[in-house]
Amino acid sequence: MAKTTATQQTILTSARRHFMEHGFKSASLNRIVADAGYTKGAFYGYYASKEELFDALVSQTSQGLAQAMGNVTAGWTGYPESEQLEHLDEAFFAQLPELADFIVSHRDDLRLILTRSAGTRYEGFLDSLVENNTKHIEPLLARMGLGNMDPDTYRLLMTAYYGTLVRIATGGYTKDEIVAKMRDVQIVFQGGIMTLLQEQGAAKKRED
């Protein structure tokens, strides 16, 4: 955990603003550094590249986010497999306040990671979160007899679900709004999936 000097802080602040405004690729290092009141030489004393600068800005938050998501998962993977599904919501709702706190206090960095990272290694961050989580849940669903849903469709829905969470996280909401909206969205997707499964069941019966 190398100390960040005052110079670095100034540069980081300027960089945040520029990356936010133009995205990673279009932001000009020249202007970032000049706005911070330094020269390019100074910058390269601290960071090896533009990408490393972006990294310095978001790596901690990105890890925090990954962990926060992991906590949700941990909340239900602790149970015996047969009971996991019923604890899914519970775990999510339990972690929600903490997650919202995290979001509110790292919002700018989250925006960077989730919406301004094209051209960096964070480009697919959201997708990997989705992937990671889906990997855990899919086998459960299969076992639980809900497997008649096409896994690809399930993935599609998960992407939409996470995408919506991202939108909530990066919108300008207060902590309470975040909690409420994420709760509502969770209900919608869960309820929606249930509806679909029932419909499919009914359709199958008709076929028989």
Next chain:
Amino acid sequence: MAKTTATQQTILTSARRHFMEHGFKSASLNRIVADAGYTKGAFYGYYASKEELFDALVSQTSQGLAQAMGNVTAGWTGYPESEQLEHLDEAFFAQLPELADFIVSHRDDLRLILTRSAGTRYEGFLDSLVENNTKHIEPLLARMGLGNMDPDTYRLLMTAYYGTLVRIATGGYTKDEIVAKMRDVQIVFQGGIMTLLQEQGAAKKRED
């Protein structure tokens, strides 16, 4: 309907590949043209700018898409207001095969419009479609007593819904898969929203 020469076709093909790979902004005109086996001068004999090249690639498809979406809307706005809501699904499902046909036969262009157009006038294409449709539906919902849902949340869900349609459209699916998946997704979102409204109704009762 100016004829496109063989040269133009070659350039367009190269451009499609580059735009697809890097997006509009990051794609290099230099390389597009060189890959096509021509010089920049040749290119500017056909197109006035990089943006016009992008436009040549997608403008027809973009109009087709807008019209296809309009057809769906036209399918239910024809009814008296009080009956519109119940015809919503019907209209969508009715148009689905046609829409899927359109998607399959314009897939690459749709990808360009919906996922690679940052920096062009197509940048907000999806958002404007969402906006347009939401504008039509919101008053309906309000009148139907479903207005207890936060309009902002509704918008969030609509964005997710359309985003998912886009993913389906730009994924590598066959026509039948597209129809099936879009149908399923429609069911999920509709069912999910109903679930949320019931939950909210129930919660309200508990409060009283």
Next chain:
Amino acid sequence: MAKTTATQQTILTSARRHFMEHGFKSASLNRIVADAGYTKGAFYGYYASKEELFDALVSQTSQGLAQAMGNVTAGWTGYPESEQLEHLDEAFFAQLPELADFIVSHRDDLRLILTRSAGTRYEGFLDSLVENNTKHIEPLLARMGLGNMDPDTYRLLMTAYYGTLVRIATGGYTKDEIVAKMRDVQIVFQGGIMTLLQEQGAAKKRED
């Protein structure tokens, strides 16, 4: 006197407009030809270069102008040397109406030659007219005892004089206005030069 075809006429007209608006160098051959409704290939069938096009536009007028100026000179060089000076004005005034006619009927071309020709061989046209005329008059002045005026200053004044004639010619004046203004300007310069000579004479006396 090769015939100019209709095509050439169209191109020439377009060229005149463009050269007038942007000057020779900045005018785009591309646009000249396109505006005329032809292609570059057609153009190069008639003219070997952009400069030759300019030439085609103005060469006749330029010769006419040179001759018109020559006529003025001829008007007084016919007299015996000792009387030439006193016929100078007379000759000029006598030719004025004809000159004004010429100007009015070739105004656009004159503007081209005198104000838009940078980059062509007409660039120094005015200067050469000045030079030519001054060459004739200088010896006269020297002989007439008016030679105490610095020839270089005289040249300066001639440049100003011709420059003013050009401004009158290329301004939007009617024939009568041209005659009147050129007359006035002639009076001013001649009167001014006389004044200077007298002043110099007086100054010399004071020195003695």
Next chain:
Amino acid sequence: MAKTTATQQTILTSARRHFMEHGFKSASLNRIVADAGYTKGAFYGYYASKEELFDALVSQTSQGLAQAMGNVTAGWTGYPESEQLEHLDEAFFAQLPELADFIVSHRDDLRLILTRSAGTRYEGFLDSLVENNTKHIEPLLARMGLGNMDPDTYRLLMTAYYGTLVRIATGGYTKDEIVAKMRDVQIVFQGGIMTLLQEQGAAKKRED
């Protein structure tokens, strides 16, 4: 008063030569910089644009020139209106040596401003000087009963007058030559205008 480095000096010198030879627009930045022995990148470390380079070359001198011209005006506008006209010459002659000094020591820059600035913000510099001065003098003349001269003709003559001053300034003259020539030219124009007015007076009488 930012210091100009040796590199900048080299570039400025090269730029001066190129601008002088080809004018602002036609001069190639590429060649300016290459001739100076640097790359384009180096150049843009110092100046934000080609125009800014031109500006760096002439801005100081342009201000000096404007002020010098202002000094002349200040020399006679201090008097009560009824006496201003008679002090006009006096003021001009009084400022002449100083003006000539200024010209001699900024000649190259003056040439740039007055004859090579097409395409820059200095393009109309001379015209604005003329305009400015004419604006001051015209009402004076009107009031003094000399108003029977067509204001348009007066403007024509003023343009010629200033144009001649510019030619003197940008010619290769020594300070003393400048003073002498400007003095002579002033006498010529003033004397010439008087002559014209008398002539016009005489003509009028003949008409009556």
Next chain:
DNA sequence: TATGAATGAGCCTTCATTCAT
């Protein structure tokens, strides 16, 4: 006669990066 495809050199500008001091 006229087309139109194509060239190739040039334009000004931006940028991330290097490095001696």
Next chain:
DNA sequence: CATGAATGAAGGCTCATTCAT
């Protein structure tokens, strides 16, 4: 620690001209 000079490749675009057909 920080500067600031300099690079070199790339960016999109314009232009007069050539030439086969």
